[in-house]
Amino acid sequence: MRRHMLVGGAARRLIGPFLGSPEGRPFPPNNNNNPFERSLRQLSGAGALPQLTKDRYPQVKRRDFAELNEKHLGYFKNLLGENRVITDKDECQGFNIDWLKSVRGYSQCILKPKTTQEVSEILKFCNDNRIAVCPQGGNTGLVGGSVPVFDEVVLWTGLMNDIISLDENSGVLVCQSGCILENLENFADERDLMIPLDLGAKGSCHIGGNISTNAGGLRLLRYGNLHGSVLGVEAVKADGEVIDCTSALKKDNTGYHLKHLFIGSEGTLGVVTKVAIQCPPKPRALNVAFLGLESFDDVLACLRQAKRQLGEILSSCELIDNPSLDAVTSHLNLKSPISVYPFYMLIETHGSSCDHDEEKMHGFLESCMSDGLVRDGTTTNEIGKMKAIWELRESITEGLLHDGYVFKYDISLPTREFYSLVPVMRERVKDAVRVCGYGHLGDGNIHLQVTLKEFNEEVLRIIEPFIYEYTAKLRGSVSAEHGVGFRKPKYIHYSKSPGAINLMKQLKVMMDPKGILNPYKVIP
Amino acid sequence: MDDYKFLFKVVLVGNAGVGKTCLVRRFTQGLFPPGQGATIGVDFMIKTVEVGNEKVKLQIWDTAGQERFRSITQSYYRSAHALILVYDISSQPTFDCLPDWLREIEEYASNKVLRILVGNKIDREDREIPADVGEEFAERHNMYYLETSAKESDNVEKLFMQIAEDLMKQARTRDLPRYDSNNQTLDGKTSTISDSSCCSRLQ
Numbered sequence: 001m002r003r004h005m006l007v008g009g010a011a012r013r014l015i016g017p018f019l020g021s022p023e024g025r026p027f028p029p030n031n032n033n034n035p036f037e038r039s040l041r042q043l044s045g046a047g048a049l050p051q052l053t054k055d056r057y058p059q060v061k062r063r064d065f066a067e068l069n070e071k072h073l074g075y076f077k078n079l080l081g082e083n084r085v086i087t088d089k090d091e092c093q094g095f096n097i098d099w100l101k102s103v104r105g106y107s108q109c110i111l112k113p114k115t116t117q118e119v120s121e122i123l124k125f126c127n128d129n130r131i132a133v134c135p136q137g138g139n140t141g142l143v144g145g146s147v148p149v150f151d152e153v154v155l156w157t158g159l160m161n162d163i164i165s166l167d168e169n170s171g172v173l174v175c176q177s178g179c180i181l182e183n184l185e186n187f188a189d190e191r192d193l194m195i196p197l198d199l200g201a202k203g204s205c206h207i208g209g210n211i212s213t214n215a216g217g218l219r220l221l222r223y224g225n226l227h228g229s230v231l232g233v234e235a236v237k238a239d240g241e242v243i244d245c246t247s248a249l250k251k252d253n254t255g256y257h258l259k260h261l262f263i264g265s266e267g268t269l270g271v272v273t274k275v276a277i278q279c280p281p282k283p284r285a286l287n288v289a290f291l292g293l294e295s296f297d298d299v300l301a302c303l304r305q306a307k308r309q310l311g312e313i314l315s316s317c318e319l320i321d322n323p324s325l326d327a328v329t330s331h332l333n334l335k336s337p338i339s340v341y342p343f344y345m346l347i348e349t350h351g352s353s354c355d356h357d358e359e360k361m362h363g364f365l366e367s368c369m370s371d372g373l374v375r376d377g378t379t380t381n382e383i384g385k386m387k388a389i390w391e392l393r394e395s396i397t398e399g400l401l402h403d404g405y406v407f408k409y410d411i412s413l414p415t416r417e418f419y420s421l422v423p424v425m426r427e428r429v430k431d432a433v434r435v436c437g438y439g440h441l442g443d444g445n446i447h448l449q450v451t452l453k454e455f456n457e458e459v460l461r462i463i464e465p466f467i468y469e470y471t472a473k474l475r476g477s478v479s480a481e482h483g484v485g486f487r488k489p490k491y492i493h494y495s496k497s498p499g500a501i502n503l504m505k506q507l508k509v510m511m512d513p514k515g516i517l518n519p520y521k522v523i524p
Numbered sequence: 525m526d527d528y529k530f531l532f533k534v535v536l537v538g539n540a541g542v543g544k545t546c547l548v549r550r551f552t553q554g555l556f557p558p559g560q561g562a563t564i565g566v567d568f569m570i571k572t573v574e575v576g577n578e579k580v581k582l583q584i585w586d587t588a589g590q591e592r593f594r595s596i597t598q599s600y601y602r603s604a605h606a607l608i609l610v611y612d613i614s615s616q617p618t619f620d621c622l623p624d625w626l627r628e629i630e631e632y633a634s635n636k637v638l639r640i641l642v643g644n645k646i647d648r649e650d651r652e653i654p655a656d657v658g659e660e661f662a663e664r665h666n667m668y669y670l671e672t673s674a675k676e677s678d679n680v681e682k683l684f685m686q687i688a689e690d691l692m693k694q695a696r697t698r699d700l701p702r703y704d705s706n707n708q709t710l711d712g713k714t715s716t717i718s719d720s721s722c723c724s725r726l727q
Contacts, residue, residue: 337567339553362599369570369583370531380565 105148124240137209145485177208214264216481234274283350292341317442327399403451538610540589
């Protein structure tokens, strides 16, 4: 029984814990489910606070929202009790700063509702009184979407952490939106199921935040994105009205599919309070291969082979270029299992039978070698080694930080062009310590990184807006999985047509006419 | 794709610690990595060699010898052209295990596979298995025999070149086991799964 556990979800847990941000920088341990203690500790340790957003971005003006007064606070305290309304300046700090420490708001009020009804009453009151609200979950976003820009009231979902039900026949799990992803994973794991979403920030991020940002992650290739696996959503509109779309049905074509409006809209159309998510059975067989390749053409051919030969068991297909791996091996003292190549691929399978999967993996590797695509590699289904291989991929973000300042871009490109941006950028930014690319090859999502000794405004102007124009020319997306948040609304037009942006604006006006929900974000 | 005349798959097996990985690294990279950890799973690499002016590609699969990591199964043996069974001449237990490895080879590998017994670590002074004992074992089981030192680079090149030459000869006389891993079609077969007693009752 114990062995069986190790091969299944426990292996996933073992493989995952060193993961950190959505790209992999480890978070400090967070056992008490309270990210703010962690944030405070970090802040007091780190010393310098990021500049206030209002000062760093003076062109962004505070809109005509009410200033919070005693009467408002009185209402909140009456509704939630003293303990669930935070006004202490130090306690508010952690809620005001994003994980990357790139933006800082100055909210003086954090609300901690426990129920949908409380969220509804908060929003109704805020809407009536024109008080701006910033919904926040685990605060692990990378585009400044989860912290206030000015003094918006923070609505924190962390106490909404009940798992409501799990139907072991259909695999549908229903829970409140503040459940931490890793807790859900453990819960599903005990029932031989898995959550169809896995990302570095799982120890801190909330499922409601994952849904609001349509988070992607490492195994999207296999389990699809949240528009498919989230069967239902309950959300509260700006005026406090509860919209119940928590159908737990796989098929339900009655009317407009409204749940999709709340998946990926980053809290600008409503606050997600409840979720129904489809959990697949957890795999009983895991295999990982790490391959060395000579050229990007070989990488593409290898990807095609993997799709053809590993078919339904392929769960991850990641690309790492040599400079990315070098950041890990030279800065973090991790060892690559194979010699040096321009490109590496990490391929993982999830399946239900060890023999079957191993045979497939072997057939795939053999034909890749016969075709001369793969020069060197290693494959394993031993947990310790699988973990060591994943660690190479997951530690890249952390390794790059040792170079100095990192410009990070999260871009979708047609697979053919997946890597084309990297050499172009290397040519443009001659002063860079490193220009490298890695990411979810199977999903066409590359993380392009440019590192410098320290931040340099001139280099920024060499990179932007060029990188967005280049991406737009190839019909890619300027934000593949990180979202738009506060930092990217002005680039949205590179990826969306004027008509589409206009319809977004109309939807926003209709669902949140006073614009109180997560203002200054997403919509340009 | 580069140009080559033959491609052969060579698989190394044998107990943990006998030096399989060192033999491969010595041959493919000219290195002797000291203090190497145990191989877990299977490592694989390509080495192109020239035999009589013709390019031959060797696809080398280096497997884990440790019982608990022995992930190598049927599929690895089945398509091998050559199997190198390695023991350590300074370790009697690694020699004593050879019959177990042979049983596995008999069970899974093609009967035409080229089999080579290798006594490794001849640089060591504490030899436990005399060369003639190894040779006699190899003869009895219809295998080639060679003693090597990955550390001193003795006979390593020779081992793999000999294999390449032999396999080429075999291939020319069409005596090579043939297989094609890509040759899968959708012409499946259908088998009826039923409990006959139950069916007869229904009839």
